[in-house]
Amino acid sequence: MDCKLVLRSGGEPVRFEVGRGVIIGGEEPVVIAGPCSVEDPEMIVETAMHVKRVLVEKLGLRNVVIRGGAWKPRTSPYSFQGHGEKALEWLREAGDKAGLPVATEVMDPRHVGIAAEYVDVIWVGARNMQNTPLLRELAKTDKPVLLKRHFGATINEWLCAAEYLLAGGNDRVALVERGTRGFNEYARFTLDITVVPVVHEVSRLPVIVDVSHPAGKRSLVPPLIAAALAAGADGVMLEVHPRPDKALSDAKQQLSFEMFEEAFTGLRRRGLI
Numbered sequence: 001m002d003c004k005l006v007l008r009s010g011g012e013p014v015r016f017e018v019g020r021g022v023i024i025g026g027e028e029p030v031v032i033a034g035p036c037s038v039e040d041p042e043m044i045v046e047t048a049m050h051v052k053r054v055l056v057e058k059l060g061l062r063n064v065v066i067r068g069g070a071w072k073p074r075t076s077p078y079s080f081q082g083h084g085e086k087a088l089e090w091l092r093e094a095g096d097k098a099g100l101p102v103a104t105e106v107m108d109p110r111h112v113g114i115a116a117e118y119v120d121v122i123w124v125g126a127r128n129m130q131n132t133p134l135l136r137e138l139a140k141t142d143k144p145v146l147l148k149r150h151f152g153a154t155i156n157e158w159l160c161a162a163e164y165l166l167a168g169g170n171d172r173v174a175l176v177e178r179g180t181r182g183f184n185e186y187a188r189f190t191l192d193i194t195v196v197p198v199v200h201e202v203s204r205l206p207v208i209v210d211v212s213h214p215a216g217k218r219s220l221v222p223p224l225i226a227a228a229l230a231a232g233a234d235g236v237m238l239e240v241h242p243r244p245d246k247a248l249s250d251a252k253q254q255l256s257f258e259m260f261e262e263a264f265t266g267l268r269r270r271g272l273i
């Protein structure tokens with residue numbers, strides 16, 4: 001493999017600040033939580049304040065980021081596609097209110113500049129892992145990038161996609177595992193937890209686990225958070241919504257506020273967070 005900047009031998013272990021003192025790749029795992037999509041200004045504020053109350057105020061965690069989609073990669077063109085730039089404004093306001101950094105997904109290279117005006121972290125969704133014009137554009141921003149693994153990609157393909165970012169000048173990069181296609185018809189994707197120790201062995205990039213998209217169903221989310229943290233992930237990403245059954249995207253997998261609080265209190269009891 002000629003993608004060498006991402007390897008352990010490519011330099012120091014990657015560790016970076018995303019804003020407001022939140023560190024990715026440090027001692028404590030990061031928790032990136034929020035709705036699948038930013039649906040309106042109120043729901044994102046409600047969610048950000050709940051995440052802050054539980055994780056920061058109750059459990060004393062420091063590495064917390066609010067997520068929310070503005071441009072959504074939907075399977076059907078008739079499904080809700082996201083509110084675009086308006087959603088970014090609402091997300092930023094919610095983050096400022098909660099005092100937490102915010103993250104969103106960008107799919108189109110033309111949106112990188114707009115997103116960078118509003119958010120602290122940009123993620124590349126699974127479907128765009130090898131969208132090389134997007135990766136080249138993101139290599140030029142001063143924002144950290146989280147690169148999700150495509151559900152059909154090998155580890156080396158994923159690492160080489162990350163190499164585009166590093167080679168282009170952006171070394172504030174973390175990898176995100178979010179499940180691959182498999183044979184388990186009871187979950188949406190198969191969460192490949194082995195990538196956590198594998199990435200730590202071969203790469204100097206932090207690895208975060210998105211536990212919501214492989215689950216596809218909210219009851220499966222809390223055990224997957226535990227699995228990711230027990231395996232040594234540098235963080236978890238998950239979806240939480242004030243009224244998940246009414247969500248405009250991924251209604252089945254988003255945690256309710258109650259389940260979110262219960263899940264993280266349980267993790268604390270078990271010493272996992």
Ligand code: PEP
Nearest residue numbers: 036125126127148178213
């Ligand atoms: C998301 O995080 O909302 C998302 C669409 O995830 P993925 O790209 O992993 O499917």
Ligand code: MN
Nearest residue numbers: 036239249250
């Ligand atoms: Mn989603």
